[in-house]
Amino acid sequence: MKKISTVVLSLVLSHQVFGQSEQALRDKLSANPNDAPTSYALGEWLKNDKKYDEAATYYRKAIAIDSTNASYSYGLAFMYHRLVKNTDSAMYYYRKSGRVYVGNDNNRYENPWAGLLEISGASYNADYFIEAYEQMAKIQRPGFENEEKYNILKGLRDNPTAEGYMKLGDKLTEKLAFNEKWQDYMSRFNSGVAAYDKAVKLDPTKKAVVNSKIAAGLKEIAGSYLEDGYYEDALSYYEKALKYTQKDPEIYSAIGYIKLEKAKTPDYDGAIANFQKALALTTASMAKKDTYENIGLCYEKKKDYKNAVLWYDKAVAQEPNFAKSAHYKLARVYDALGNAEKAKYHRMRS
Numbered sequence: 001m002k003k004i005s006t007v008v009l010s011l012v013l014s015h016q017v018f019g020q021s022e023q024a025l026r027d028k029l030s031a032n033p034n035d036a037p038t039s040y041a042l043g044e045w046l047k048n049d050k051k052y053d054e055a056a057t058y059y060r061k062a063i064a065i066d067s068t069n070a071s072y073s074y075g076l077a078f079m080y081h082r083l084v085k086n087t088d089s090a091m092y093y094y095r096k097s098g099r100v101y102v103g104n105d106n107n108r109y110e111n112p113w114a115g116l117l118e119i120s121g122a123s124y125n126a127d128y129f130i131e132a133y134e135q136m137a138k139i140q141r142p143g144f145e146n147e148e149k150y151n152i153l154k155g156l157r158d159n160p161t162a163e164g165y166m167k168l169g170d171k172l173t174e175k176l177a178f179n180e181k182w183q184d185y186m187s188r189f190n191s192g193v194a195a196y197d198k199a200v201k202l203d204p205t206k207k208a209v210v211n212s213k214i215a216a217g218l219k220e221i222a223g224s225y226l227e228d229g230y231y232e233d234a235l236s237y238y239e240k241a242l243k244y245t246q247k248d249p250e251i252y253s254a255i256g257y258i259k260l261e262k263a264k265t266p267d268y269d270g271a272i273a274n275f276q277k278a279l280a281l282t283t284a285s286m287a288k289k290d291t292y293e294n295i296g297l298c299y300e301k302k303k304d305y306k307n308a309v310l311w312y313d314k315a316v317a318q319e320p321n322f323a324k325s326a327h328y329k330l331a332r333v334y335d336a337l338g339n340a341e342k343a344k345y346h347r348m349r350s
Helices: 006-018 022-031 034-046 052-065 070-084 087-104 111-125 126-137 144-158 162-172 182-202 204-227 231-241 249-262 268-281 285-301 304-319 325-335 340-348
Strands: none
Touching: 022 034, 034 052, 034 070, 052 070, 070 087, 070 111, 087 111, 087 126, 111 126, 111 144, 111 182, 126 144, 126 285, 144 162, 162 182, 162 204, 182 204, 204 231, 204 249, 249 268, 249 285, 268 285, 285 304, 285 325, 304 325, 325 340
């Protein structure tokens, strides 16, 4: 008689039972509490009804009754992975399912290891990923990207080095992947920072390089939030970046811009302080012109027109051929001061 895999057989059985109503399944369990296929089928029913907590109870009951059936733990893992988004529980039950199934048939490839490889690879969980990779490799090559992760993680497990943790940090803090959710990326980025911290503990001379990498990542995250209009989040991440570097004028300029233009309550003095820090680090002529102009705008909004004129004049002197916007602002300030002649002069040049 041809052998039927445990997973396939149990799925067939569960589908047969699943055709019954929820109440019919509950009645069956009331009559026979140790009916594992019915417990599993009720878990499936409740999962499809989005009653995930109760579904998990019946999945676990089925597993406790028959721990040799791989589909029970796989069903629970799948729910945690795809629906509940509970990574730790998903990995635990994928492994449980995979170990049971592989124990029955080492020559067949089933989904538990694929699911575990995917989810542990996304989080770079070394123990789960290495095991999933090695099981998958018995059947087929798991792909170049997974092979690269495996070499890094296995190398760190067998021989932890600063270079290894640097490579891991680099992988984890890579830019947001296509269709990757921000929450997932932030979790990955934070794990990357933890890997960099381990590298520095093993080799303190890497601290400057690590700080530069983390600052660049935080700056990019902040920039994405800024572009999407999440100004408070952007400000938070720019300020976090300053914990790792105080020598990036773009960070100070961005903070100044948010405090000037985008904060719920403008902070003109705070904006001026950050623009001045940016100015002290800026060498590019156009960037200096823009910063002078931004400081002038802060003073104009404070109605400190004397200082506004001073900084707008600096912007004009810095880049006379690209100063139309500064001339326009000077015209506006001189209008506020009641100096029509100077207002007209600057308006003609704007």
